[in-house]
Every structure is written in C-alpha cells, then in structure tokens.
Amino acid sequence: MDRRIYGVETEFGVHYSHPGARPLTPEEVARYLFRPVVEWGRSSNVFVSNGSRLYLDVGSHPEYATAECSTLDELVAVDKAGEVMMQRLIDQATERMAADGFTGTIYLYKNNADSAGNSYGSHENYLLNRRTEFRRLSEALIPFLITRQLYAGAGKVVAPRTGDADPGTLDRDRPDGAHFAFSQRADHVMEGISSATTRSRPIINTRDEPHADAAEYRRLHVIVGDSNMSETTQLVRFGATDLMLRMIEAGTPLGDHQLENPILAIRQVSHDLTGTAELSLRSGQRRSALQLQWHYLEQATAFVERHGAHHDRLDAVLDLWERALDAVQRQDSTGIDTEIDWAIKQRFLSRYADRHGLDWDSPRLAQLDLSYHDITPGRGLFTLLQSRGAAARFLDDDAVRQAVDTPPATTRATLRGRFIQAAREAGQAYAVDWTHLKLSDRPLLTVATKDPFQTSSERLDELLRSIPSADRTPAEGRQDGDASSIHPV
Amino acid sequence: MSQQYSGSRSEREEDVPAPDPVPAPAGGSAQGTTTDLDSLLDEIDSVLETNAEEFVKGFVQKGGQ
Numbered sequence: 175m176d177r178r179i180y181g182v183e184t185e186f187g188v189h190y191s192h193p194g195a196r197p198l199t200p201e202e203v204a205r206y207l208f209r210p211v212v213e214w215g216r217s218s219n220v221f222v223s224n225g226s227r228l229y230l231d232v233g234s235h236p237e238y239a240t241a242e243c244s245t246l247d248e249l250v251a252v253d254k255a256g257e258v259m260m261q262r263l264i265d266q267a268t269e270r271m272a273a274d275g276f277t278g279t280i281y282l283y284k285n286n287a288d289s290a291g292n293s294y295g296s297h298e299n300y301l302l303n304r305r306t307e308f309r310r311l312s313e314a315l316i317p318f319l320i321t322r323q324l325y326a327g328a329g330k331v332v333a334p335r336t337g338d339a340d341p342g343t344l345d346r347d348r349p350d351g352a353h354f355a356f357s358q359r360a361d362h363v364m365e366g367i368s369s370a371t372t373r374s375r376p377i378i379n380t381r382d383e384p385h386a387d388a389a390e391y392r393r394l395h396v397i398v399g400d401s402n403m404s405e406t407t408q409l410v411r412f413g414a415t416d417l418m419l420r421m422i423e424a425g426t427p428l429g430d431h432q433l434e435n436p437i438l439a440i441r442q443v444s445h446d447l448t449g450t451a452e453l454s455l456r457s458g459q460r461r462s463a464l465q466l467q468w469h470y471l472e473q474a475t476a477f478v479e480r481h482g483a484h485h486d487r488l489d490a491v492l493d494l495w496e497r498a499l500d501a502v503q504r505q506d507s508t509g510i511d512t513e514i515d516w517a518i519k520q521r522f523l524s525r526y527a528d529r530h531g532l533d534w535d536s537p538r539l540a541q542l543d544l545s546y547h548d549i550t551p552g553r554g555l556f557t558l559l560q561s562r563g564a565a566a567r568f569l570d571d572d573a574v575r576q577a578v579d580t581p582p583a584t585t586r587a588t589l590r591g592r593f594i595q596a597a598r599e600a601g602q603a604y605a606v607d608w609t610h611l612k613l614s615d616r617p618l619l620t621v622a623t624k625d626p627f628q629t630s631s632e633r634l635d636e637l638l639r640s641i642p643s644a645d646r647t648p649a650e651g652r653q654d655g656d657a658s659s660i661h662p663v
Numbered sequence: 664m665s666q667q668y669s670g671s672r673s674e675r676e677e678d679v680p681a682p683d684p685v686p687a688p689a690g691g692s693a694q695g696t697t698t699d700l701d702s703l704l705d706e707i708d709s710v711l712e713t714n715a716e717e718f719v720k721g722f723v724q725k726g727g728q
Contacts, residue, residue, distance in 0.1 A: 189722040191712060200724040234725065279712075283722075290723040525704055537716035544722065545711060553710050562699035 176484050178416060179242045179301035179386075179585060179626045180249045184401055185235040185294035186260060186549070187285055192278025203280060204234040206267040214662030221606045223594045223661055224255060224578060225587030235294050236260060236282065241587035242608075242626050246416075246487050248582040250408045251569050255577035257284065257549045264550065284401045285328065285547035286358035289540075293362035293375070296401040300394040300416065301386065301626060306423050308392070312367050312378050317431040318418050318470055319377050319398050320440045321463040324449055325498035326411035327356035328400035329516030331523065331543040332445070334535050344438050348445040352535035354523070356516050358400045360444035366436040377436060385608040386626045394419070398440070403547060403556040405567040406494060406513040413491030417474040420484070428473055431466055432456045449502040467499050490568070512566040518559060519546050579661070586623040589634050593621070600641045616640060 188200040188207070208218045208230055219229035225241030238256035243249040264280050271277070287293050302311070334352045335345075345361065365376035377398040384391040396415070402408045421428060433439045434454040442451045449464035475492060483489070498514050501507045511517040523542055526532070532539060548554030551561075559565040581591030593611040597604040603614035611634065612620040619640065621633045712718045 187722065188724060191718060191721055193712070193714065193717065197721065281722075288722050288724050289719050292724060522700065522703075525700065526707070529704055537719055538711075540719045541711055541715040542707070544719065545707075555707070558703055558707070558710075559700075562703055564700050564703070 177244050177584075177627065178419070179244055179299075180246075180412060180416070181240045181242055181299040182249065182253050182412075183237060183239040183295070183297040183299070184253065184256060184284060185231055185237045185296070187283035187288055187294065187547075188234065188236065189281040189283065189544075190276075190278055191281065192276070195276075195278060198276060198278070201234040203267070203271075204230055204236060206271050207236055207263045207280070209270065210263065210266050211662045220662065221590060221594060222259070223581070223591050223598075224252065225581035225585075225591045225594075226252060226256065228256075228259065228662070236263070241581050241590070242585040243582045243587075244584040244627065245485060245582075246409055246413055246491075247569065247573070248577075248584065249412060250405050251573045251577035252582060253408065254405065254569070254574040258574060258578050260549055261551065281544075282549050283544055283547040284403060284549055285544065286401055287330070287362065291362075293359060295359070295375075295397050296399045297379075298394075298396040298399055298412070298415070300396070300419055301384065302392050302394050302419065303423055304388070304390055304392050308380075311394070311419075311422050313430075313432050314422050314428050315394075315418060316366055316377055316436055317433055317439075317466055318415075319396060320433065320436055320453075321443055321466045322411065322414060323356040323360060323400070323440075323443055323516075324463055324467055324502050325414075325495060325510075325514050326399060326402070326407060327360075327444065327516045328358045328402055328407075328547070329519040329543075330355045330358045330444075331534055331539050332361075333540070345441055345445075347438075347442050347451070352533065353445070354447065354516075354520055354534060355444045356447065357440075357444040359398060360440045363398055363437055363440055377440070387624050391626075400515070401547070402515050404513065404515045404518060404565055405569055407515045409487060409568060410491055410494040410498065410514075413487060414470075414474070414495050417477070417488075417491070418470065420481075421473060421477050424477070424481070426473065426477055429469065430455075430457055431461060431469075447502070448505065449499075464499060464503055467495075471495050471499060487568075512564055518556070518565050519543070522546075522555065522559060522564070584627075584629065586626050586628045588629050589621070589623055589631055593634060593638070596638050596641060602641055611637070613637065613641070 188203050190198045190203045211220055211228060212218050221227050227239040229237050231237040240249060240252040243252055260282050264282060268280055286295065332353050332355045335350045363375050363377060365374045367378045367380060368374055368376040369380045370376065379395040379397050381395055382392050384393045402411060432455060434456050439453040442453060443463045450462045452460040452462055454460055478488060494513060498510050501510045507517040511521040523539055526542060527539060542555060545555040551557045556565060560567060581587040590606055590611060594606060597613060605612045605614060609623055610620055619637045621631060621637055
C-alpha cells in the first residue's frame with residue numbers, strides 16, 4: 175500500500191511514591207487519574223477530540239490509542255500528544271489527591287516493565303491489503319521484528335540473574351551479571367504468533383479487527399515493540415516496518431529466515447549489544463541480527479530505487495536505519511546516541527556510572543532507567559535530555575500541541591474529531607467508536623466510516639446540520655471551540 | 664518548575680534550573696552536546712528521589728497486555 179493507516183497503542187506504568195506514608199495501589203491512583211475523563215465522558219473509555227482513544231486497560235494501566243494516521247509525522251505527533259494528555263491527568267490527579275491528604279508523587283512511565291517482572295505493551299497497528307497472504311507475511315516479518323531492536327529498542331538495565339543458568343530456559347544465553355540490553359520487552363515475549371495478548375504475549379497478535387471494510391483490508395497487530403520516547407527512534411521503527419510490509423505486499427523475495435526458536439532468538443538479540451550472536455534458522459543456517467538487518471536494509475534500499483519514495487521521510491528512515499546498524503557493527507554509538515533510544519539512554523547512564531563508580535547492578539541506574547521513561551517534563555530523564563539537545567527530534571512542541579486538539583487531517587479521524595467537537599459544543603449526547611458516529615437522539619442518522627482514508631462525508635455534514643447550534647463550517651467550529659468542554663484534559 | 668516534582672530532596676531543589684528550550688541537533692553527540700550533558704549529570708540527582716532501591720522496588724503493578 176502506498177498510503178497506509180498506522181496507529182500505536184501505549185500502556186503506561188503507574189507509580190505513586192510517598193516515602194514513609196501509606197502506599198496507594200496503582201488501581202487507586204489510576205482512578206484518581208481518570209476521574210476527569212469519567213466526568214467528561216461518563217466512562218473511563220473515551221474518544222477525545224483529536225480522534226484518539228483514552229482508557230483504563232487490564233491491570234489499571236492508563237492507555238492511549240492514537241487516532242488513525244497515514245503519515246509518520248502524524249503518527250509520532252499524535253503519539254506524543256498522548257503524553258501531553260497524560261501529564262494533564264497527572265496534574266489534576268495530584269491536586270485532587272493532595273486535597274484528600276495524599277501528598278506523594280505520581281509517576282507515569284512510558285516503558286514496558288515494572289520491578290517485579292510484569293510487562294505491558296506498545297502495540298502497533300498497520301493496515302494491510304486483504305490480498306496479502308497472512309502466513310507468508312508473518313513468516314517474513316517475524317525475523318525482522320525480532321532483530322529490529324538494534325534500532326527500535328528502548329534500552330534496559332537488566333538485573334543480575336538470581337539462580338543458576340538453566341540450559342533449558344529461554345534466557346540461558348544472557349549474561350549472569352547485571353548489564354545493559356537493547357530491549358525492554360524482549361524478555362517478556364512468549365510466543366511467535368497467537369491470538370492471545372496477556373497470557374502468552376506473542377510477537378504478532380492475530381486478532382484481525384480491521385475497523386474497515388474486511389473484504390479489502392486486514393489489520394496487522396504487532397505487540398512485540400518497546401515503547402519509545404525518542405521521535406527519531408519512532409520514525410525509523412515505524413518507517414522500516416512499513417517498508418518491510420511494502421516489500422512483502424509487492425511479493426519481493428526476502429529469503430527464508432524463519433527462526434528455529436523465535437522467543438529464544440529475541441532474547442539472544444536483546445542481551446548481545448554486539449549484534450553478532452548467531453541465531454539458528456529453521457533451514458539449519460545461522461545468521462546474526464546484524465546480518466539479517468543489513469539484508470533487509472539492502473532489500474529496502476533496492477526496492478525504493480525501483481519503486482520510488484512513497485513519502486518524504488523515507489531518506490531519513492533509510493539513513494538512520496543504516497547509521498544504527500553501522501554503529502552496532504563498529505561498536506561505536508556516538509553517531510546515533512541522540513537519535514536511538516537505547517543509545518541515548520546508555521550514553522547518559524554510562525557517564526553517570528563512570529562519574530560515581532557504579533556497576534550496572536546499582537539501584538541508582540535502575541532508577542535512572544525508569545526516569546528515562548518518566549513522561550513529566552522537567553523531571554523525566556528523556557525530557558531533560560531532549561530539552562538540553564542530547565535527544566534529537568524531527569517535530570517541535572507546536573506540532574505536538576496541535577496534535578492534542580486537532581485530529582490527523584488525512585484520515586477519518588478528522589471526521590470523528592469534528593463530530594465530537596460539534597456534539598459537545600451543542601451539548602448533544604453522542605456515541606462514537608472507530609467506525610461509527612452517532613447522536614443518541616438521532617440513531618437513524620448514524621454515520622458509518624468504513625473507509626479509514628475518508629476525510630469528508632456528506633452524511634456527517636447532514637447530521638451536523640441537524641444540530642441547531644452546530645451549523646457552521648468545521649474550521650470555524652474548531653476556532654470557536656470551548657476547550658474545557660471539548661476536552662477531558 | 665522542578666520543585667513540585669522532586670520527592671524528598673527539597674534542600675537541593677533550587678539548584679535545578681528549568682530546562683532550556685534548546686533546539687535539538689540532528690546527528691549524534693559527535694556534533695557537540697557534551698557540555699549540556701555534563702551539567703545534567705551534575706543536576707540529575709536533585710530530581711531523583713533519594714532511596715533508589717526502595718523507589719525502584721516500589722514500582723510494581725499487574726501486567727498489561
């Protein structure tokens with residue numbers, strides 16, 4: 175597909191700290207966090223006016239699912255906008271909790287693991303043509319997803335092994351001592367491909383909810399990724415994955431690199447910063463993560479030469495992909511340590527460790543690892559690094575702020591955003607999901623938006639005209655909008 | 664800005680300047696962000712809560728998806 179719908183769902187970790195005081199459970203804190211959402215939408219599961227979804231998920235994780243995006247700029251901006259919304263929820267909850275006598279500190283982490291080994295996800299959605307045979311697609315894609323941590327990994331300080339290495343276990347190849355690894359998520363992935371999410375945590379989840387015409391499209395749900403803080407890391411992660419999908423959709427032969435044991439391989443890759451650990455293929459051959467990724471990059475570059483660039487960030491994607499592999503190969507990350515999450519994090523933590531004479535088993539480094547993912551500006555390590563120029567970006571604060579209030583213009587999310595805004599301004603009860611817009615008192619006029627690329631709808635215009643106070647153009651409506659009523663946060 | 668966020672290190676809060684809105688460079692650290700990183704290395708302890716081990720262990724929750 176030349177234009178693809180992308181989305182990413184992020185589960186945030188909740189941490190309330192108040193040394194010496196009664197601890198609050200994540201559930202209690204999450205309830206405080208979502209109180210403004212419930213007051214706004216009478217539910218803890220709402221669509222907000224930028225077209226995205228905000229909700230409390232399994233295990234009381236605040237979750238944010240981006241609206242449908244069709245460019246990488248939109249996707250990263252809308253994802254970052256979710257962090258802004260979460261911060262507003264933190265600010266409000268902090269006030270309310272203080273009024274109730276809870277004066278500790280709320281931390282929300284955009285990461286993938288707590289200290290007890292629980293994991294939560296960053297789930298990517300890619301719209302695919304139904305014509306592409308799914309089995310062939312997943313066979314070709316899984317070795318890529320297992321090895322892309324070389325540039326998509328968020329980095330992790332790994333605690334020392336507690337027992338003896340058991341040769342039968344999946345982590346038999348990891349070092350015994352504390353160390354730095356590429357990925358947050360790799361150690362928690364339990365299956366290659368499955369319909370489960372919580373129980374077995376596969377790489378690709380087969381749940382096929384295209385939220386679109388199912389005869390034409392299907393959804394690819396990738397749940398193996400780390401949550402990224404860095405905009406540039408997100409660019410190469412989503413951009414390279416899209417290129418792989420384009421090649422597979424076009425029938426480009428990519429070779430058979432199916433892995434003998436995908437979940438062992440993903441751990442081998444994560445715990446080997448040299449990128450050279452040999453992974454066993456089903457064919458009996460062995461390949462390193464670097465070899466596989468160089469191969470995919472070469473194929474992608476040739477593919478783009480043959481078919482042309484399909485978006486204007488493609489050069490940046492290919493360039494960073496190449497520099498990241500080169501950095502791993504040369505074992506010198508100075509060329510990517512403002513652009514790739516694991517390298518940005520490793521650079522700062524290594525410098526800190528050197529200065530204070532710490533080893534990787536120091537709790538302070540584990541704390542800094544968490545701090546990197548703390549979304550609060552001026553406190554979270556990544557936000558501090560970015561404000562000092564030690565983490566690069568390709569968007570700016572204005573683009574992110576705009577994405578908080580404005581849906582992506584290139585997809586049906588723009589219809590959803592317009593509808594929510596108009597309905598709220600007029601004080602009308604409404605219901606929306608990914609494919610429907612409904613005013614509660616006009617159910618027969620419900621607008622179905624089956625085509626995710628649709629950006630205008632006569633039926634929606636008609637529905638909005640039926641609201642007395644909403645008969646104005648969308649642009650005016652947006653300017654006139656009362657932010658306090660069209661937004662929960 | 665930092666004081667509302669830092670935990671129990673109130674005596675050091677004044678030391679932390681608000682982050683400057685410096686535009687980020689393209690390319691890696693080779694292009695020169697060492698000085699900024701040095702100052703952040705000096706300041707980071709004042710935004711972290713003091714008992715690292717207790718702090719990290721205190722972050723536990725149910726698994727998500």
